[in-house]
Amino acid sequence: MSGCQALSRTGRAKQQRDWRSSSTWASIPIIWHCLETHAIVTAPLSPASAVTDPMAADMQRVDDVIGQRLASEVALINQISHYIVSAGGKRIRPRLVLLFAEALGFLGQERYELAATVEFIHTATLLHDDVVDESSLRRGRQTANALFGNAASVLVGDFLYSRAFQMMVGVNRMRVLEVLADATNVIAEGEVLQLINMHDPDLAVDDYLRVIRYKTAKLFEASARLGAVLADATQPVEEACADYGRSLGTAFQLVDDLLDYEGDTHALGKNVGDDLREGKPTLPLLVAMSRSTDDERSLIRHAIEHGEPDRLDDILAIVRRTGALEATRDAARAEADKARNALSALPDSSARKALLELCARSVERSS
Numbered sequence: 222m223s224g225c226q227a228l229s230r231t232g233r234a235k236q237q238r239d240w241r242s243s244s245t246w247a248s249i250p251i252i253w254h255c256l257e258t259h260a261i262v263t264a265p266l267s268p269a270s271a272v273t274d275p276m277a278a279d280m281q282r283v284d285d286v287i288g289q290r291l292a293s294e295v296a297l298i299n300q301i302s303h304y305i306v307s308a309g310g311k312r313i314r315p316r317l318v319l320l321f322a323e324a325l326g327f328l329g330q331e332r333y334e335l336a337a338t339v340e341f342i343h344t345a346t347l348l349h350d351d352v353v354d355e356s357s358l359r360r361g362r363q364t365a366n367a368l369f370g371n372a373a374s375v376l377v378g379d380f381l382y383s384r385a386f387q388m389m390v391g392v393n394r395m396r397v398l399e400v401l402a403d404a405t406n407v408i409a410e411g412e413v414l415q416l417i418n419m420h421d422p423d424l425a426v427d428d429y430l431r432v433i434r435y436k437t438a439k440l441f442e443a444s445a446r447l448g449a450v451l452a453d454a455t456q457p458v459e460e461a462c463a464d465y466g467r468s469l470g471t472a473f474q475l476v477d478d479l480l481d482y483e484g485d486t487h488a489l490g491k492n493v494g495d496d497l498r499e500g501k502p503t504l505p506l507l508v509a510m511s512r513s514t515d516d517e518r519s520l521i522r523h524a525i526e527h528g529e530p531d532r533l534d535d536i537l538a539i540v541r542r543t544g545a546l547e548a549t550r551d552a553a554r555a556e557a558d559k560a561r562n563a564l565s566a567l568p569d570s571s572a573r574k575a576l577l578e579l580c581a582r583s584v585e586r587s588s
Contacts, residue, residue: 275575276316279333283315286337290384297369301377305344305365313473313579314339314444320579321448321462324572331392331451338401339444341385346408346440348378353416354499358492396450404443411435420500422522426507433474434467441470461566465576468563472556473583478503479549480587482540497536500528504552506536508545550584557584 274280291302315336322332350356351364352371358364366374382405389401415432418424445466449459481496482505496503502525510518517539524532540546557580567573 276319279319280312280315282333283312283319283336283340286333287340290337290341290388293380297373298377298380301365301369301373302344302381304368305348306340308362312340313583314343314440316579317441317444317466318447320572320576321445322451324567324570324576325449325452325454325458327448327452329451332448334388334392335397335447335451338385338388339440339447341381341388342401342405343440345378345381345385348374348381349412353412354495356495394450397447400443400446400450404439407435407439411437411439415501418502420526420528422502422510422525424502424507426504429502429504429507430471433471437474438467438470441473442466458566461563465560465563468556468560469580469583472553472560472580475504475549475553475556476584476586479505479546482537483546494530494533497524497533498528498530500525504549505540505545508548509540509543512543512545513539553584557581
């Protein structure tokens with residue numbers, strides 16, 4: 222029986238009356254049919270491509286844990302959390318936990334718990350990000366905030382964060398708590414740093430990269446490190462795993478930033494040009510400004526300062542002419558090379574091979 226079916230007709234009606242009568246709830250543009258349909262609750266948690274995924278069995282175990290741990294007595298929490306998690310995604314962070322644990326010889330159940338935990342943390346950041354960025358499209362469909370409203374999205378993000386901490390406590394390892402507590406704190410700092418940097422065309426490349434390492438790469442780093450922690454690896458091996466995650470996460474975000482100017486909405490599952498609309502000075506724009514004419518530089522500066530997506534075509538032409546996209550991908554390749562080098566600390570195995578392949582796929586992707 223689905224979550225929607227589990228609610229009695231009477232119970233559903235009472236919940237809806239209570240929510241609608243609340244002054245807080247009245248301000249949230251909730252789509253009420255979401256509470257009546259089974260589509261969100263019963264949607265598969267894994268992307269369809271998992272059929273050909275060599276890690277499909279392990280990822281299904283992770284999805285099983287996710288499904289179990291998402292459960293809440295609050296219907297709206299179930300609806301929103303299932304809505305965003307069922308959208309799929311690449312699930313790279315959970316894969317890092319599993320692959321590093323396997324590469325170092327740990328095959329216990331805790332790896333699935335922690336893989337699900339980092340996915341919950343990541344999902345919480347997405348919910349909060351989309352509210353801050355006022356995004357309307359992610360993974361090819363409406364963002365949760367566009368469908369359910371900002372207040373509900375923020376609060377469900379908080380639920381996912383707190384559920385993640387319940388799960389990490391259950392593993393009963395202080396080092397796990399240290400790693401993830403540190404990661405979530407740094408991620409929050411990265412969010413604030415990015416907010417400060419918005420609409421600043423004079424942002425230094427080092428400051429841009431600092432945001433990436435805090436906001437994106439830190440959870441990659443923590444995910445890789447957790448595999449080593451579970452396997453009771455030596456400190457040098459744990460640091461090598463963390464180095465891999467940090468470098469891979471940096472490469473991944475650099476490619477994300479260039480795809481905002483090189484990709485298309487259908488392939489990306491989000492609106493092309495969102496970074497420009499939000500006034501984010503990412504590496505393609507920073508490089509383009511350093512190589513462009515005075516007039517072109519002035520155009521890009523004005524677009525960053527005011528968030529002008531209507532000039533996207535003009536700016537795309539400048540970004541392409543100056544080679545800024547290829548420069549950004551080259552920077553991502555350099556980070557991927559660092560990640561590959563870090564794997565020298567691991568013994569040869571199928572898991573290590575998969576981690577090597579992940580470096581190439583993360584950098585050369587087009588979505």
